[in-house]
Structures are given as structure tokens and as C-alpha cells.
Amino acid sequence: MTSESSDEVARFGTIGIWSAALHPAGPDRGGEVTEAVAELDELGYGTLWIGGSPSMDDVVPVVDATRRITVATGILSIWQHSAADVAEQVAGIEKRHPGRFVLGIGVSHDALAPKYARPYSEMVAYLDALDTASVPVPASRRVLAALGPKMLKLSAERAVGAHPYLVTAEHTAQAREALGADALLAPELKVVLDTDLDRARTVARGTLSMYLQLSNYTSNLLRLGFEDADFADGGSNRLLDALFALGDLETVRARVDAYRAAGADHVALQVLTGDRRSDLPRAEWRELASAFSLG
Numbered sequence: 001m002t003s004e005s006s007d008e009v010a011r012f013g014t015i016g017i018w019s020a021a022l023h024p025a026g027p028d029r030g031g032e033v034t035e036a037v038a039e040l041d042e043l044g045y046g047t048l049w050i051g052g053s054p055s056m057d058d059v060v061p062v063v064d065a066t067r068r069i070t071v072a073t074g075i076l077s078i079w080q081h082s083a084a085d086v087a088e089q090v091a092g093i094e095k096r097h098p099g100r101f102v103l104g105i106g107v108s109h110d111a112l113a114p115k116y117a118r119p120y121s122e123m124v125a126y127l128d129a130l131d132t133a134s135v136p137v138p139a140s141r142r143v144l145a146a147l148g149p150k151m152l153k154l155s156a157e158r159a160v161g162a163h164p165y166l167v168t169a170e171h172t173a174q175a176r177e178a179l180g181a182d183a184l185l186a187p188e189l190k191v192v193l194d195t196d197l198d199r200a201r202t203v204a205r206g207t208l209s210m211y212l213q214l215s216n217y218t219s220n221l222l223r224l225g226f227e228d229a230d231f232a233d234g235g236s237n238r239l240l241d242a243l244f245a246l247g248d249l250e251t252v253r254a255r256v257d258a259y260r261a262a263g264a265d266h267v268a269l270q271v272l273t274g275d276r277r278s279d280l281p282r283a284e285w286r287e288l289a290s291a292f293s294l295g
Contacts, residue, residue, distance in 0.1 A: 008140050008160050009184045009265050011070050011099070013046015015256070015292050018074055018188050018268040020052030021280050022062060034065035036280045041066040043286065044295030049074035049163075049188070049268045053108070055081065056089040063097050074163060074188070074268065075106035075145040078122060079115045083129030091135035103130075103137055104163055106145025120150055127158045143186065147171075147220040149178045156183035163188070163268070166217050168242045169258040171224055176263025186266040187259055191245045191252055193271070193284050200246040203274040205234030208243065245269075249291040256292075 017040055022033055040048055047070040050058055054073050063071045076086070086103065093101045105126065107119035123144070130137040144155040146162040152175050155162035161184025164175055172187050179185055190207065194200040211217050212231045221230070221239070230236040240246065245255035256267045269288060271281040289295060 006182075009182075011046075012072075012102075012184060012186055012266040013070070014260070014266055015045060015288075015294060016047035016049055016070075016186070016266055016268040017045050017285060018049040018051050018270040019280070022048070022050045023052065023054060023058045032280065034061055036282055037062050037069075038065050039282065040285060041069040042295070043289035045069060045285075045289065046266060047072055047102075047186070047268065049104070051075075051270070053077050053080070056086055056093075059089075059093065059101065063093055063101055066100075069100075070102060071100060072102040072143065072163075073104040075104045075108075075165070077108040078105055078126045079108060083126050084133055087130055087133030087135060087137050090137050090141065094141070101141070102160070103142040104145065105142060107151075120154070123151070123154065124158075127154075143184060146175070147216060148223075152178040156180055160184045161186065161265075166190075166211055166243060167220070168224060169255075169262045170242075171220070172259050172262035172264050184266065185264050186268055187264050188268045188270055189245055189255060189259060190243065190270045190272055191284075191288070192273075193248065193252070193287065194246070195248050197246060200244075201237065201240050203272055204240045204244045204246060206274065207272055208240065209234040249287060252288065253291060 022037060037048060049072050050062060051074045054076060059071060059073060090103055107123055139158055140160050142159045143161055143163050144151060144159045145165060146152045146155045147164055152162050156179045162175060162179060163186045165188045167187050176185055192200040192203045212235060218231060226239055230239040245252040259267050271284045273281050
């Protein structure tokens with residue numbers, strides 16, 4: 001790994017938080033979110049991933065409310081936002097907060113994006129547009145959602161690396177091989193902090209069932225050796241145990257260690273509690289920060 005690429009990867013830290021709840025939708029909600037992200041910054045997490053198909057408008061108050069932490073979109077859909085507009089907004093953030101924001105982009109899913117077609121070619125075209133914008137978004141400031149080998153290779157060639165979502169440690173090892181040694185590999189890992197395994201699996205299935213309707217995810221899981229039967233009724237136990245960290249803090253630490261041993265530079269933890277995805281699990285975020293000796 002070159003010193004330059006090492007520095008770009010190091011900016012993410014080893015542990016981050018991924019949350020779809022970080023969309024400040026209104027004045028009341030905005031205050032709650034900005035208070036939460038300021039605490040995440042103080043807790044010592046490396047990167048804060050704004051999940052759930054965010055817009056650039058969601059990014060600005062989060063970056064403004066923090067002082068150190070890297071903020072990334074996880075993931076902005078290329079079908080919903082023009083590259084020119086995004087590049088202009090990224091330039092504005094970079095001017096106010098140099099080096100603090102990374103643009104995470106992806107092709108979403110055919111079931112969610114009416115314009116979905118030729119996803120790989122469209123991603124290449126989008127990256128070309130970011131390169132030729134009036135103020136370009138450099139490769140070091142962007143990361144791609146990637147599952148398959150072609151998109152992973154593109155992540156290494158045209159971005160700082162990849163942010164795979166809903167993946168196993170085995171996939172992480174395969175992704176590292178496809179990316180090479182220098183590119184960032186930052187998988188997301190879902191966490192349910194509950195020592196009652198049956199209850200934890202119920203929470204996990206409540207989230208996983210939604211993703212099992214999306215062919216990009218199920219196709220990737222089939223490539224990893226799972227079967228259609230594993231997708232029934234919200235997911236088999238073996239599928240849940242491969243995709244989630246279910247249990248106590250030591251279990252989460254062991255699962256993160258497995259992803260890191262497989263080649264991950266950074267693991268983005270998504271905490272699930274069984275409440276709405278819009279809730280902010282701040283107590284669990286504090287517990288995890290302590291368990292990983294952050295800050």
C-alpha cells in the first residue's frame with residue numbers, strides 16, 4: 001500500500017456507524033440528529049455513514065454538527081441525483097470542511113429505481129461526469145457500493161474503494177482479492193445487542209425480510225453458497241448468523257474481528273433494536289464505543 005493510499009484509507013478509522021435515521025427531516029428531528037452525530041464524533045468513531053438513500057441535503061447538517069469524524073453517504077443513488085448537482089454540493093462541503101466528506105454512490109436496485117438499466121455502464125458514466133464537473137469530485141473522495149467483481153474492480157480503479165452492504169465475512173475475503181491490497185474495503189455489519197438469541201433473530205428477520213426482496217442481494221448470497229430456501233420467512237438461522245452480529249458485546253467484537261481478518265479496513269456497524277429504523281440507538285452506540293475502546 002502506498003503512503004498516499006494508506007492515508008486515504010486511514011481517514012475512515014476501523015469502526016464506523018451506519019444509520020438510516022440520520023436524515024434531519026424537520027426542525028425538531030434535525031435537532032435530535034445533530035445532537036446524536038455530535039456525540040458519535042466525541043465517542044471516537046471513524047466514519048458516520050448516512051444510510052437509507054440520502055440526498056446531499058441530508059449531509060450538510062451532519063457535517064456541520066461534527067468536528068472530526070469522516071461523514072459518508074451510504075449510499076446516494078445515481079438515478080436520483082445528477083452528477084453535476086452532486087459535485088457542486090460536494091465542493092461546497094469541501095470548502096467549509098476540508099477532507100471531512102466522502103461521497104458514497106451506488107446503482108440501487110431495479111425494484112427501487114424506475115430508470116434502472118445497464119447499471120455498470122451508468123456508474124461508469126456517472127463517474128466520468130464527476131471527473132469532468134466544474135469542480136470535480138476526486139477519486140479519493142468517493143466510494144462505491146459494490147458486491148460483484150466488476151463493480152469491486154471499478155471501486156479500486158475509480159474510487160478510494162468499496163462499501164459492500166449486507167455481506168458475509170466470506171464475501172469480504174473475496175472482495176479484498178478483487179480490490180487488491182490498496183483500496184478501501186468498508187463492509188456494513190448489522191448488530192443486534194441481545195443475548196436472547198431467539199429474540200435477536202426476530203429483530204434481525206424484521207429487517208432482513210425487506211432486503212430479501214431485492215435481487216442484487218439475493219443473487220450475491222446465492223453466489224456465496226446460500227439457497228433459495230435460506231430466503232424464506234425472513235431468512236434461515238444460518239443466513240442470519242452469517243449476516244448479523246447477534247448477542248453481547250463480545251460477540252460483536254468477534255464478528256468484527258472476522259471481517260477484519262478477511263480483509264476489511266473498516267467495519268460500519270448498523271445497530272438494530274426492533275424499533276423503527278428512524279430511531280437513534282444512542283445507548284447501544286455508547287456501549288459499542290466502549291467495547292472497542294474508541295475515543
